[in-house]
Amino acid sequence: MEVALDKLGTFGEVTVDGKQSDADCKAIRKFQQRYGISPAAGRAGPTTADVAQRLAATDTSRCKTGSGTTFCVDLTHQTVFAMRGGKVVLKPTVTRTGMPGFATPTGAYSVQNKALKEWSNPYEVWLPYWQRFNGGIGFHETTTYIHTKSIGSHGCVNLLPSDARAFYELGKVGTRVYVFGHRPGT
Known part of the structure; x- marks a missing residue:
């Protein structure tokens, strides 16, 4: 420790x-x-x-970044960080990603839309600081205790409140998202 x-x-x-x-x-x-x-x-x-x-x-050099801002999701370590021009602009922080059967997909994406609060019809819950990047999958503030290892998201990248706000403030529609690694158990 x-x-x-x-x-x-x-x-x-x-x-x-x-x-x-x-x-x-x-x-x-x-x-x-x-x-x-x-x-x-x-x-x-x-x-x-x-x-x-x-x-x-967390090895920030594993994230494939472009010249602009990139949100990097490390599934293996369950961390997320942001880079711009090869430099870390938001340090690695904890995240919770997809549980078995709902794995967060790896690959390169971009933020498609943003909302301070998005209603999730399938799960009937508000998703604060929503940033969609792949279908119904996006970044948002967690609605439960993020450190409970027995659960995961339905594919989304769950963040602590302060981190969700920081990523929301940094991100724009078009911000690159790179998801890599493999969440243990999925």
Whole structure:
């Protein structure tokens, strides 16, 4: 956990020594709060460790980008980030993609339309910060706890509220979307 947090940076001072200090606990709590991990108690449980390892393992160079903005979805690590001109403009964050039978399709797409709030007829739920990129599949704020591994989306790219807003503000109709990797279990 310390190694992953140290690699990610920005959460406070972490000493990589195998011991959990007060500074480590503060950094872990800040990390848990940022990524919506409950409870955000400053102790590194399995969910915290899993999220930190997935983020630290995300290789942004695997995303095929063009000259403009590209939203990159890493199915293998269940992370998403944005790049522009080969540089990361939104750091990797957690996502939840398609569950078995509803796999998020890999490939290159583009944002087809956007809505601050889109009603999903099949699932009877509002989808905040909606950005459609393939048929009925798009980016949106999650409507459930994103870290529940036993569930997935119906193909959409679920995001934490602050991340959904950041991607919505950055994206435009025509923004490139590149989905790569394979979600374990699908």
